[in-house]
Amino acid sequence: MQIYKELVDIVTEANVTKDKPLKEHTYTKLGGHADYFVTPTTADEVRQVVAYAKEKDIPFMLLGNGSNLIIKDGGIRGIVMYLGKMTKMTVEDTVLRAEAGALIVAASRLALEHSLTGLEFACGIPGSVGGALFMNAGAYGGEIKDVLVSATIVDETGNIREILAEDLDLMYRTSNISRNGYIVLEAKFQLELGDYDAIKAVMDDLTYKRESKQPLEYPSCGSVFKRPPGYFAGKLIQDSNLQGFTIGGAQVSLKHAGFIVNINQATASEYIALIEHVQQVVYNNFGVKLEREVRIIGEDKVITSKK
Numbered sequence: 001m002q003i004y005k006e007l008v009d010i011v012t013e014a015n016v017t018k019d020k021p022l023k024e025h026t027y028t029k030l031g032g033h034a035d036y037f038v039t040p041t042t043a044d045e046v047r048q049v050v051a052y053a054k055e056k057d058i059p060f061m062l063l064g065n066g067s068n069l070i071i072k073d074g075g076i077r078g079i080v081m082y083l084g085k086m087t088k089m090t091v092e093d094t095v096l097r098a099e100a101g102a103l104i105v106a107a108s109r110l111a112l113e114h115s116l117t118g119l120e121f122a123c124g125i126p127g128s129v130g131g132a133l134f135m136n137a138g139a140y141g142g143e144i145k146d147v148l149v150s151a152t153i154v155d156e157t158g159n160i161r162e163i164l165a166e167d168l169d170l171m172y173r174t175s176n177i178s179r180n181g182y183i184v185l186e187a188k189f190q191l192e193l194g195d196y197d198a199i200k201a202v203m204d205d206l207t208y209k210r211e212s213k214q215p216l217e218y219p220s221c222g223s224v225f226k227r228p229p230g231y232f233a234g235k236l237i238q239d240s241n242l243q244g245f246t247i248g249g250a251q252v253s254l255k256h257a258g259f260i261v262n263i264n265q266a267t268a269s270e271y272i273a274l275i276e277h278v279q280q281v282v283y284n285n286f287g288v289k290l291e292r293e294v295r296i297i298g299e300d301k302v303i304t305s306k307k
Contacts, residue, residue, distance in 0.1 A: 003058065007038055007079070010048045015039045015085070022075060022298075025082065026066035027126060029219040030268040032075025032298065041085045043152075043160060043185045050183065051158035053079050061297065062183050064131030065103065068222055073268045074299030083130060086185070091116070094191050095149070100130030100184045104137065107189070112203060117194030118147040123203040124210040126222065130184035134177050135293075136170040140206050145170035149188040156181035173226055173293055215253040218261035224275060225258060225290040233290055234258030236282045247274040272296060 007016045020037030023029050040046045053060035059078025063069075083101035090097050091114045098107045104127055108119040121142025125132060133151055136144050148165040155161055169176040177184065210216075225233040237243070237257035245252045249266030252274065253259040260274055279290045 003036060003056070003079075006052065006056075007036060007049070010052060011038055011040050011045050015041065015045075020080070022063070022066075022071045022080070025063060025084075026069055026071055026221075027219060028066075028070055028221050028262055028266075028268075028271060030073075030262065030266065030271055031071030032073050032268075034076050034080035036079045038079055038081045039085050040081065040083070043086075043154070046081070046083070046086075046183060046185060047154050047158050047160055049079065049081055050154050050156075054156070054158065062130075064100075064134065065126065065128040067126040068131065068135060068294050070221055070268055070271060070294055070296045072272070072296065072298035072300055074301045076298045081183075083128070083185075094193055096189045096191055097186060098129045098189070099186050100128060100133075102129045103127070104129050104132040108203065111189075111191055112196065112199050115194055115196040115199065116191035117199050118142075118191040119189065120199060120202045120206065123206055129187050133168070133170075133184050133187055134175060135173050136175050138173070140209070143170070143172075147189045147191060149190045151177075151182075151184050151188070152186040153177075153182040153184050160185065213256055215255040215259050215261050218253070218263055220253070220259050220261045221294040223258050224260050224278075224292065224294050226293045228288050228290060231286075231288055232258075236286055236288055236290070237278055240278075240281050240285050242278055242281060245274070245277070247277065250274045252278060268298075269300075 017037040020034045022031035022034055038049055061076055061080050063080050063082045086099040086101040088099045089102050089110050096111055104122045104125050108122040111119045121140050125137050132144050150162050150164050152162050234257040242252045243257050244254050248270030249264035250271040251261050251263045253261045282290050
């Protein structure tokens with residue numbers, strides 16, 4: 001109980017939960033429990049929780065919106081911090097600022113409200129602003145790196161700093177945020193003034209494309225694999241006759257082969273086994289190694305921890 005009490009002292013009792021089911025916070029609806037689930041509401045609380053975990057040598061993980069993530073059935077030990085209560089966004093001239101817990105979709109809509117162009121590509125990305133920076137999220141030819149100016153972060157030592165976008169190594173679906181142990185607090189985007197109707201038309205078109213082609217009726221992690229050079233992952237999977245292939249409650253989508261969907265209370269183990277099967281079959285057929293875009297974290301089995 002000591003850890004719980006000390007976390008409550010930092011973020012209040014309303015913002016600490018023990019044994020939190022993490023499937024409530026993942027798009028796949030998969031995952032075991034977190035020992036301590038912490039939802040800070042200010043940058044200083046984030047800083048204090050990071051410093052506390054480091055001082056006490058407690059395992060620590062940041063959870064975004066859970067859209068590009070598989071959490072194993074054994075859950076996550078230690079402290080899981082979720083920034084879903086930090087969602088403030090502001091617009092000044094052509095600069096949009098958004099806290100890490102805000103949805104990147106919401107940021108694109110706010111840009112539209114102010115007739116600002118540059119974030120249209122993000123109108124269908126189901127992740128948080130912090131998560132979008134973490135993986136340099138992109139769609140339909142646009143990427144976060146195209147519009148990001150800087151990020152306010154907490155570093156591994158608990159210090160709050162501002163890092164320029166050019167220093168985050170933003171490349172295809174990756175950045176140095178994880179490698180450097182950064183926790184994104186806020187993003188600053190430079191957009192351009194545009195025509196409201198034109199911006200809305202682009203967003204409506206992208207939304208239609210997404211809804212018509214992606215299996216949004218089932219829980220999933222989104223696009224499972226990165227695009228292999230010279231190929232399309234979905235086409236390789238489709239040509240391997242894997243659409244509809246099922247392990248337990250996990251299935252290669254019949255609507256889009258690049259997606260794996262949770263059709264019947266799948267476990268994380270089943271979902272991961274299907275990913276690995278797809279990778280092996282595609283490699284056997286075409287000699288192409290599919291690299292996961294989705295992250296897999298957590299414990300394979302539940303381990304009772306001291307509370």
